[in-house]
Amino acid sequence: MSDTPIRLPDAVTVEAVLAGLDPASADQDLAPALSDAFPGFAFSTAAVDDFYWRDARTVLAASGARLGDHRAWVERELAAHDRDLAAFWNRYRDSGLCFTEWRGTAAFGFASTGPGVADFVQLSFGREIEVLAGPVVDPSYRPLSADDLLELSWVQREPVTDAPVLAGPVFRLQRRSGLIHMRSFLASRQRLEREEREARRPELEARATQEVARDYVKETPFLKLNPEWFDFVPREVRMFQDWQRSSASAQRIFEHWAFDIKDYQEQGQRKLSFIPRPLKMPAERLVGEESGSIHRLMERIEAVDAEAGLSFAWFFLMTHGHWVDPDIGHAIADGLRAGRVRLLDRDARVLLDWTDNRYIF
Numbered sequence: 001m002s003d004t005p006i007r008l009p010d011a012v013t014v015e016a017v018l019a020g021l022d023p024a025s026a027d028q029d030l031a032p033a034l035s036d037a038f039p040g041f042a043f044s045t046a047a048v049d050d051f052y053w054r055d056a057r058t059v060l061a062a063s064g065a066r067l068g069d070h071r072a073w074v075e076r077e078l079a080a081h082d083r084d085l086a087a088f089w090n091r092y093r094d095s096g097l098c099f100t101e102w103r104g105t106a107a108f109g110f111a112s113t114g115p116g117v118a119d120f121v122q123l124s125f126g127r128e129i130e131v132l133a134g135p136v137v138d139p140s141y142r143p144l145s146a147d148d149l150l151e152l153s154w155v156q157r158e159p160v161t162d163a164p165v166l167a168g169p170v171f172r173l174q175r176r177s178g179l180i181h182m183r184s185f186l187a188s189r190q191r192l193e194r195e196e197r198e199a200r201r202p203e204l205e206a207r208a209t210q211e212v213a214r215d216y217v218k219e220t221p222f223l224k225l226n227p228e229w230f231d232f233v234p235r236e237v238r239m240f241q242d243w244q245r246s247s248a249s250a251q252r253i254f255e256h257w258a259f260d261i262k263d264y265q266e267q268g269q270r271k272l273s274f275i276p277r278p279l280k281m282p283a284e285r286l287v288g289e290e291s292g293s294i295h296r297l298m299e300r301i302e303a304v305d306a307e308a309g310l311s312f313a314w315f316f317l318m319t320h321g322h323w324v325d326p327d328i329g330h331a332i333a334d335g336l337r338a339g340r341v342r343l344l345d346r347d348a349r350v351l352l353d354w355t356d357n358r359y360i361f
Helices: 009-020 022-036 070-080 084-092 146-151 182-198 199-205 235-245 292-309 311-322 326-337 345-356
Strands: 044-060 066-069 098-112 120-136 164-175 179-181 208-214 216-220 257-266 269-277
Touching: 009 022, 009 044, 009 164, 022 044, 022 164, 044 070, 044 120, 044 182, 044 257, 066 070, 066 084, 066 146, 070 084, 070 146, 070 216, 084 146, 098 164, 098 257, 120 257, 179 182, 182 235, 235 269, 235 311, 235 345, 292 326, 311 326, 311 345, 326 345
Parallel strands: none
Antiparallel strands: 044 066, 044 098, 098 120, 120 164, 120 179, 208 216, 257 269
16 A cells, blocks of 8 residues: 555446456556556456356347347347247348357456455456357257247357457446455444344244253253354354464465455345455365375375465365365364374464364355
């Protein structure tokens, strides 16, 4: 952070920055353009291979003329053919009419707002290109319903494609959670969790567990069995706490992870969560081996750390739930307790606490 006056990032200005990017150099210009728009912030950007496509399609004539929105065009032309699917298909199967489609992958922007582990802004984008996707009807099979014309099952969609690119890349800010300050997000996540649990207090205070034996019945209050019920820490908060407590804290978390934010309503209540996305995927998954030695296991997690360029990287890849088998964490914890292996003291404490109260994304 510089000493110049800081203008906090806002969605309107971010969208103006995105609109001003030249597609020919958008990938290279995105981070500098954001940094210029918000003095005092040094933005970095990263891409994540999270392929998607949008229901935003245009019908294109053989001449290149755009004939309007695909769905509206299908409905209009079906009506013009009295909704006769066979007539529609025969009319357009060799017409040369195609449709375009916007396809994208996830991208993120980050800028530090302070020294704390959660002191940063995250921007969530879609990096999109418009491609010539295919003909307006399947030339080989006649549609059985109007839905067949809109589902476009004859079109292949792959992250790597040889489909002609008509426009882009362009960056679009996500509508919900496109811009978040992580410290504020985590505080909101913890507050919502606490409020939801407090709302159940009368119910839980009245709940008890019965233990029935031949000559007695014993009731134990639920909250006596679960004294930490109201002190629950969500996994999103715990990930950041564990990063701060561990040797990984020598580097900023956003240099290695992006966070796919979920912000939605369920039964009238706001829900917040995230799924962590590693910015560098390991070459392969680390799976436990029943017959493997604990020392060989230590060599393997050290190799994961070296590949990631981060101390204790294997642990956070394990909490992610895909790249490192949780059984590996338990095996190393058992080795620590038996004195057969060693970790840095701070990392050992994080791992042992995790085995006592496990979380996985």
